[in-house]
Amino acid sequence: xxGFLAQRLGQALFVLIAVSALAFLMSHxxxxxxxxxxxxxxxxxxxxxxxxxxxxxxxxxLQFIDFMGRMLVGEFGLSYRLGLxxxxxxxxxxxxxxxxxxxxMVIALAVGIPAGxxxxxxxxxxxxxxxLGLSLLGISMPSFFMGMLLIFLFSVVLGxxxxxxxxxxxxxxxxxxxxxxxxxLKAILMPAITIAVFQFAMILRLVRAEMVEVLRADFIxxxxxxxxxRRSVHLRHALVNTLVPLITIVGLxxxxxxxxxxxxxxxxxxxxxxxxxxxxxxxxxxPVLAAFxxxxxxxxxxxxxIVDLCYYAIDPRLRLSDRAAGPA
Amino acid sequence: xxxxxxxxxxxxxxxxxxxxxxWRSDFAHDFRRSPIAIAxxxxxxxxxxxxxxxxxxxxxxxxDLATLDFADAFKPPAWLAGGDWRFLFGADDQGRDVLSAIIxxxxxxxxxxxxxxxxSVTIGVTLGLVAGFFGGxxxxxxxxxxxxxxTFPAMLVAVLVDGLLRASVGQRFHEEFAVLIIIVAxxxxxxxxxxxxxxxxxxxxxxxxxxxxxxxxxxxxxxxxFRHILPNVATPVFVVATIQLAVAIILEATLSFxxxxxxxxxxxxxxxxxxxxxxxxxxxxxxxxxxxxALLVLVLAVNLLGDFLRDALNPRLK
Numbered sequence: 001x002x003g004f005l006a007q008r009l010g011q012a013l014f015v016l017i018a019v020s021a022l023a024f025l026m027s028h029x030x031x032x033x034x035x036x037x038x039x040x041x042x043x044x045x046x047x048x049x050x051x052x053x054x055x056x057x058x059x060x061x062l063q064f065i066d067f068m069g070r071m072l073v074g075e076f077g078l079s080y081r082l083g084l085x086x087x088x089x090x091x092x093x094x095x096x097x098x099x100x101x102x103x104x105m106v107i108a109l110a111v112g113i114p115a116g117x118x119x120x121x122x123x124x125x126x127x128x129x130x131x132l133g134l135s136l137l138g139i140s141m142p143s144f145f146m147g148m149l150l151i152f153l154f155s156v157v158l159g160x161x162x163x164x165x166x167x168x169x170x171x172x173x174x175x176x177x178x179x180x181x182x183x184x185l186k187a188i189l190m191p192a193i194t195i196a197v198f199q200f201a202m203i204l205r206l207v208r209a210e211m212v213e214v215l216r217a218d219f220i221x222x223x224x225x226x227x228x229x230r231r232s233v234h235l236r237h238a239l240v241n242t243l244v245p246l247i248t249i250v251g252l253x254x255x256x257x258x259x260x261x262x263x264x265x266x267x268x269x270x271x272x273x274x275x276x277x278x279x280x281x282x283x284x285x286x287p288v289l290a291a292f293x294x295x296x297x298x299x300x301x302x303x304x305x306i307v308d309l310c311y312y313a314i315d316p317r318l319r320l321s322d323r324a325a326g327p328a
Numbered sequence: 329x330x331x332x333x334x335x336x337x338x339x340x341x342x343x344x345x346x347x348x349x350x351w352r353s354d355f356a357h358d359f360r361r362s363p364i365a366i367a368x369x370x371x372x373x374x375x376x377x378x379x380x381x382x383x384x385x386x387x388x389x390x391x392d393l394a395t396l397d398f399a400d401a402f403k404p405p406a407w408l409a410g411g412d413w414r415f416l417f418g419a420d421d422q423g424r425d426v427l428s429a430i431i432x433x434x435x436x437x438x439x440x441x442x443x444x445x446x447x448s449v450t451i452g453v454t455l456g457l458v459a460g461f462f463g464g465x466x467x468x469x470x471x472x473x474x475x476x477x478x479t480f481p482a483m484l485v486a487v488l489v490d491g492l493l494r495a496s497v498g499q500r501f502h503e504e505f506a507v508l509i510i511i512v513a514x515x516x517x518x519x520x521x522x523x524x525x526x527x528x529x530x531x532x533x534x535x536x537x538x539x540x541x542x543x544x545x546x547x548x549x550x551x552x553x554f555r556h557i558l559p560n561v562a563t564p565v566f567v568v569a570t571i572q573l574a575v576a577i578i579l580e581a582t583l584s585f586x587x588x589x590x591x592x593x594x595x596x597x598x599x600x601x602x603x604x605x606x607x608x609x610x611x612x613x614x615x616x617x618x619x620x621x622a623l624l625v626l627v628l629a630v631n632l633l634g635d636f637l638r639d640a641l642n643p644r645l646k
Contacts, residue, residue, distance in 0.1 A: 014472075015476060018472075018476050019479075026492065136631060136635070137624075139631060140574065140624060140628040140631045141624060141627075142581055142582060142620075142624070142627070144582060144585045144586075144601070145601065145623065145624060148601070148605060148608060148616055148620065149617075151609075152608055152617065156608065156611070156613070163609065255481060256481035258481075259480065259481030259482075259483045259484040260481065262483060262484070262487060263582050263585070263586060266586050277484075277487070278487070278586055278588075280491075281487055281488070281490070281491035281494075281588060282491075282587065284491065284494065284495040286495070289488070293488070296479075296480060296484065297479060297480075300479045301479070
């Protein structure tokens with residue numbers, strides 16, 4: 001296990017360094033930070049002076065080391081667009097996106113897993129065919145259109161839910177949460193469902209496909225022959241064996257939710273990272289983009305590591321093969 | 329004269345033979361027995377026809393300002409009170425027919441997504457062939473880049489590439505290059521899928537005797553890659569490309585919707601929805617909902633066809 005973990009940590013480190021290099025090159029070659037600070041009317045002399053002060057005239061590799069050093073202490077410079085430190089802007093926006101992603105994922109899992117099990121057990125029933133058909137609709141639905149349909153139905157026609165914003169938020173230290181107020185809960189409902197629809201469809205199809213596969217296995221037939229209850233066979237023997245692929249997908253999808261949050265947050269004007277990213281792209285705010293890139297890489301790498309560790313927790317075979325044949 | 333007729337006969341004869349053979353094939357058999365595949369194919373063909381000849385399919389002109397009448401502005405869909413059968417799906421803020429706008433928008437959406445997939449396939453397949461055939465350092469470098477890119481969701485990659493290209497082109501020229509930029513952005517977000525598929529298959533195929541024979545005959549490497557190996561790894565590429573087409577259509581619409589894609593001067597479906605979204609809260613829902621439904625039906629049909637192709641072309645499921 002140690003060897004496996006070391007290998008994964010090495011990969012994670014490689015990804016982080018490569019992404020940082022990309023972020024560095026981006027901030028170095030697209031748009032001149034000196035001009036951005038001094039304005040277009042500055043003289044060449046002023047620019048050269050500032051360039052020397054900022055160490056921008058040194059060799060590229062030294063600048064990169066310097067960039068990495070500042071990054072490690074969370075120093076990404078100033079946002080061109082907002083004039084605020086990038087790290088502060090990111091920290092302010094992060095809770096909104098995290099809450100949205102987690103609530104969306106919880107909804108998708110809570111509905112998707114039972115529906116997937118049902119569709120696998122009752123493959124021929126009409127209900128499971130309808131659910132499966134609906135899931136393909138969910139996969140084909142562009143998320144911004146889903147959001148618009150919800151807004152049209154629940155905000156415009158029925159007037160039940162707010163069409164934009166996060167509602168009232170409460171401070172918990174530096175973290176702001178909308179989950180403790182009634183208006184915050186109402187506000188998160190539609191964006192979270194918008195995110196959940198696609199994930200629900202993915203999870204349902206995955207759980208169903210894996211369950212159908214597992215239910216054919218000999219050990220299931222043996223468990224039935226032992227006279228175990230249906231419930232025990234389905235949940236303790238079949239479902240557990242679908243968990244490894246499920247966790248892989250959930251891990252990957254949690255990352256992609258943050259990617260898709262760009263769209264959902266635009267539709268609902270949700271004050272999170274996605275909206276910030278989009279505004280920064282439109283304004284070519286390179287320091288924010290560079291920091292965002294590194295941030296997303298950290299999130300993905302962390303999720304992937306946790307997923308790998310989960311394999312060990314769930315699948316005893318991996319632990320066994322460790323002892324028998326060394327690292328997997 | 330005589331020889332021309334004979335030549336034509338033989339071409340027709342061969343065509344007939346080909347048609348008859350494909351009609352009897354397993355694949356065509358599966359296709360005929362799947363109403364879902366037939367229906368999705370019909371929908372896709374209809375969309376392609378409408379996108380290819382928009383002036384024939386669109387009931388009213390869209391770009392000619394002289395034909396627009398402000399008295400028609402915000403006409404609701406024909407079956408509602410105040411509706412007009414000249415405007416089946418209603419009219420927009422300038423009295424433009426929504427259905428016609430959808431058909432012209434479809435043309436842009438389909439062009440961009442098909443071009444993006446074509447570019448993506450070209451990049452991905454070439455890199456996959458090269459990585460799988462040569463192996464070694466080249467393979468490691470290409471696959472590391474692919475792994476790195478897979479760290480990020482396609483949506484983010486596309487937005488990022490779009491943003492970087494815009495920043496390098498400059499605001500002034502952006503409008504001229506918008507279509508090109510979005511095609512490149514979507515293509516670069518999707519090449520990894522093909523590269524990984526093709527690389528794995530190429531590594532297997534490259535060890536086969538006919539490849540060895542071709543090398544001993546002194547065939548050039550590009551010839552071997554594209555004429556001998558490519559045809560044997562093409563089927564999965566075809567399946568992946570169909571599914572990626574649905575992704576590309578959604579990506580284009582999404583980028584245009586958030587304002588990073590096609591400008592309103594040449595609206596795609598996503599641009600139409602973006603513009604219509606501004607009227608959603610004030611009650612003119614048809615401006616956004618109908619282009620959205622048109623998009624949804626298209627993506628659904630492509631996904632259904634992709635599902636069918638994956639199952640029908642997968643020999644393991646037979």
